[in-house]
Amino acid sequence: MANFVHKFQSAIPLPLTDVVLKDVVKKAKDWAIMHGAAMRSKTKFSEDSIQFAPFVLIPSPFPKKEFYKAIEVQLFLNEMMHWVAHNPEFLLNCLKDAALSDEFTGNLYKIYRTILEEGVAQNVSLGLLRSDYMAHKDAGNRINQVELNTIASSFAGIASQFKSLNRFVLEELGHFDKVDNLPDNNALNGLCEGMLEAWKIYGKQDASILFIVEDITYNICDQRFHEFELKKLHPKMKVLRRTLTQIVSQAELTDKKELIIDNHEVAVIYFRAGYEPGHYPSQKEWEARLLMERSKAIKCPSIQYHLAGTKKVQQELARTGVVEMFLSDSYKIDAVKEIFTGLYSLDFDESGNKAVQMALDSPERFVLKPQREGGGNNVYGVDVKEAILQMKDKHERTAWILMDRINPPIISGYMVRPEGPDKPDLVDMVSELGIFGVVIGDPKSIMVNRQVGHMLRTKISTANEGGVAAGLGALDSPYLID
Ligand SMILES: Nc1ncnc2c1ncn2[C@@H]1O[C@H](COP(=O)(O)OP(=O)(O)O)[C@@H](O)[C@H]1O
Ligand SMILES: [Mg+2]
Missing domain, CATH: 3.30.1490.50 (Glutathione synthase lid domain)
Incomplete structure (x- = not known):
């Protein structure tokens, strides 16, 4: 049996004394708010204020070897997913039953078939992916992939602040020597560079980037970080934000298939909404999605990338011989298969x-x-x-x-959440690592393939899911251990 542990040792000796804990929690909360590691409140919603996002005070241990494995495999996953998205026979066949029995998948499927029949107006797709993992204690703490997101892969903006937050906390507590174990994270910049490259490929100086957003955005800081980073990289480029419902009345296609929103031509569409049925309150929003798909704007994701990120596709990829359909190098094939459960x-x-x-x-x-x-x-x-x-x-x-x-090893730590106690309890938690990838390509080639950063989400060990917005999960940084 492999030599595995069921509980990781924390980055620093815990518990902290009450006095120290209270003081550092207070500072860390203010640090989080002042650096935009924050969200809008669900209970006291106001567009005029934000509150800190739930976070883990002391960064959670994560096996270094597995962290770098996830980073390496991201390039292979990007490549594989790009070819999956460009294999209509595979996608159509894989999803045909799910499309019949699940209305939402059926609607996406219909758009895909329509586009295939009509011919695509834009050959280039932009993928901003996030592959999620948990270490599996029954497998020697090797990482297993939870899922791969091809739409609205979120938290790169806030996660890019987290190294600094966790570093601040370690330094406040006098653990200067521990800081080197926090890996750098430039996920936000990496994703935005990807969007900008897609915008350049579109090739019109005065064209905009359109964010498709929810009716109410709670994760506003994360989205605005993307917008502001784009503006930092290219101040003259306009970023628009619209809901699918707004697209219904505001969008039109020119006879050259250019997408126009309020007189702005759109070069890139970045979907931060559109991945769940609630984002399509009526048939009109589906028509808006189809209209955008028909346009020559570069979509993130295009309909085929969206479908490639479904759970059914993930399951099909795990069948014997399927990864081999999309990757040819045996090292890459083995690396990808190793992360599947x-x-x-x-x-x-x-x-x-x-x-x-x-x-x-x-x-x-x-x-x-x-x-x-x-x-x-x-x-x-x-x-x-x-x-x-x-x-x-x-x-x-x-x-x-x-x-x-997947049964991840337990970690001890403090979760700090809005309206929580000023002295949080030491609790048992488990972490999920996300690695961000950027891929740009067309049906014939891949032009950009990069791994750009990470995020760590940690939840109470007894919770099935750790949605940060839902309140059971918290943002965190990996503290790399041997
Ligand atoms: N195989 C698994 N083993 C343990 N927990 C899982 C597994 N798959 C998913 N989860 C938990 O459920 C959450 C949501 O599942 P996920 O596949 O990521 O779907 P979603 O698209 O809703 O994020 C994950 O973040 C993780 O906490
Ligand atoms: Mg998930």
Whole structure:
């Protein structure tokens, strides 16, 4: 059996004394607010104020070797995902059942088919990806991929502040020698450089970048960091923000397929919304999405990149021989396969039936996932059994996938959250690492392929999911350990 630990040692000796803890929490909160490590409050929403985002006070330990493995593999994932997105036969076949049984996937699928039939106006796609991982303690703390996001990969803006926040805290506590274990993070700049390169490829000096946003944006600092960074890199370029509903009435296509919003031609569309059904209150928003897809603006993501990031595709990629369809170098293939955990289709065939039986026999070993993004949709533990029993004879089951549950090692630490106690308890937590990638290419070639930074989210160990906005998760920095 591999030599593994179930609990990582914290970066510094804990607990802190009450006096020290109270003092450093207070300072760190102000540091966070003053550096935009913040969000809008859900309970006391106001466009005039922000509050600090929940954060972990002492940076959480993460195995160094696995961190650098995730960084290296990002380039291979970017490459693979680009070719997945440009293989219509694979995508259409992989998603055809899910598109029938899940309306949301069906709507995306329909747009994709329409675009394929009509011919694409813009060959170039921009991918700002985030691959998420947890260390798996039953596998010697090796990282397993949780999912790969191809749409609205968020938190690069705030995460880029986090090294400084955690560094400030370590220094306040006198642990100057520990600071070197916090890796640099330029995720925000990397993603924005990617957007700017796409904008340059579009090739019109006076064209804008359009952010598609939610009706109400809670994660405003993260989004504005992107906007402000873009303006820093290229002050003359305009950044627009519109909801899908606003696009309905404000967008038009010229006969050359240029996308025009309020007299501004759009070079790049950056979707920070559009990944969940709630973002499309009516058929009109779907028409707006199609209109944008039809345009020659460079989309992040294009419809094919969006579909390539679905959980069904992730599961298909884990089937024997599938990674090999998209990567040719055996080193890259092995590296990608190494981060996969068990993923199982629930199709109506022999392997799907086997997966159904496995889930019924030991539901606690699995997570059941629908074709959704944005947190809070998965099924865990005993509920897996319930859900499977309920859907096992229905076509609906083909829109779900089953995944081995990853059990990350426990970390001890303090979570600081708005309206929380001024002296937080020492709690057991687990972390999820995200690595950001930028890929730009067309059906024939890849022009840009980069790994640009990371983010760490940490949640209470007993929580199934750690949505930062939902309140169970907190932003963090990896403290690299041997
Ligand atoms: N295989 C897994 N094992 C353990 N936890 C998981 C697993 N898959 C997902 N989770 C938890 O659920 C959360 C949401 O799942 P994810 O696949 O990332 O979907 P979403 O698109 O909603 O973010 C993850 O951030 C993680 O905390
Ligand atoms: Mg996720």
